[in-house]
Amino acid sequence: MGSLFSKSISLRKSVKITDDEFIQLRDFIYDKSGIYVDIKRKYLFESRFSKRLAELGLGSFVDYIKLLKVDRMELNKLFELVTTNETSFCRDMKQLEAFQNNVLKEKLDQQRAAGKKELFIWSAGCSSGEEPYTLSILLHEALKMELASWRIKITAVDLSPPMIARAKKGVYGEYAFKTTPDAIKTRYFTKDPEGWKVKPTVAKLVNFQQMNLNDSASLKRVARSHIVFCRNVIIYFDADMKKRVVTSFYDNLMPGGYLMLGHSETLHKIASTFKPVYHPGTIAYLKEG
Ligand SMILES: C[S@@+](CC[C@H](N)C(=O)[O-])C[C@H]1O[C@@H](n2cnc3c(N)ncnc32)[C@H](O)[C@@H]1O
DSSP states (O other), X not given: OOXXXXXXXXXXXXXXXXXXXXXXHHHHHHHHHOBOOOGGGHHHHHHHHHHXXXXXXXXXXXXXXXXXXXXXHHHHHHHHHHOOOOOOTTOSHHHHHHIIIIIIHHHHHHHHHTTOOEEEEEEESOTTTHHHHHHHHHHHHHHGGGGGGOEEEEEEEESOHHHXXXXXXXXXXXXXXXXXXXXXXXHHEEEETTEEEEOHHHHTTEEEEEOOXXXXXXXXXXXXXXXXXXXXXXXXXXXXXXXXXXHHXXXXXXXXXXXXXXXXXXXXXXXXXXXXXXXXXXXXXXXXX
């Protein structure tokens, strides 16, 4: 670490954050990721970041903010501290069943009828990969032997490099299966010394990359999609960032495409461009056209 930051290597347990420092750090995080941290979380912040400051040998948040401005690796560490990566295979089964029986079925039928056996899906905020692999599994279940004649691409992105690395590795412990029927686990995973490894046929459909949803230029480079999944991600953004991200999804989707959000998320007051389509268990947001 450069001398600018190497003062007072104290192993103190908690470094206090002033309101002013909190606001500086909050604004920095918002600027870099679109994640908005409410002042109510200031003390949670203080405890989470104190450990990192101690590891770095920094005695104040002022020094930490200086470091963040010049050190890209530290910025990635910061993202790890502020994001919640909670996920699992087949998360929210009720929604997934409604998606499979309605949205996915409709899109597959439409594509078949148009003689275009191709489907492009974007999983935005994919964490360690459970969501896009689940989508690949749903496609295997829906298409069975017919899958071989389809061109399917699931683009899965996340802000966090360690999450993307885990996703690419594709080996999971029991926790990742807490919402998964056993039959799915044994059909699509093989036992590995480190856990359960996703089968190559499932992995083949998914392409992972690190991407910041706050970076509109990167979002524009994602191939156009028939379906966008962005579940349990926009919940961490403020209204302005939600609007920007949802507009990017709208622009990315092909006419007739659908946006799927998490069960506690809504486009109410965010975007009126999509038409909500209600199914028991989920709302799918349609880009008409
Ligand atoms: C709670 S997880 C949701 C995972 C999965 N979609 C699901 O529902 O199970 C939220 C994910 O969003 C990612 N995320 C947060 N802000 C992001 C941003 N600005 N760009 C890309 N990913 C982001 C986090 O890194 C985290 O992995």
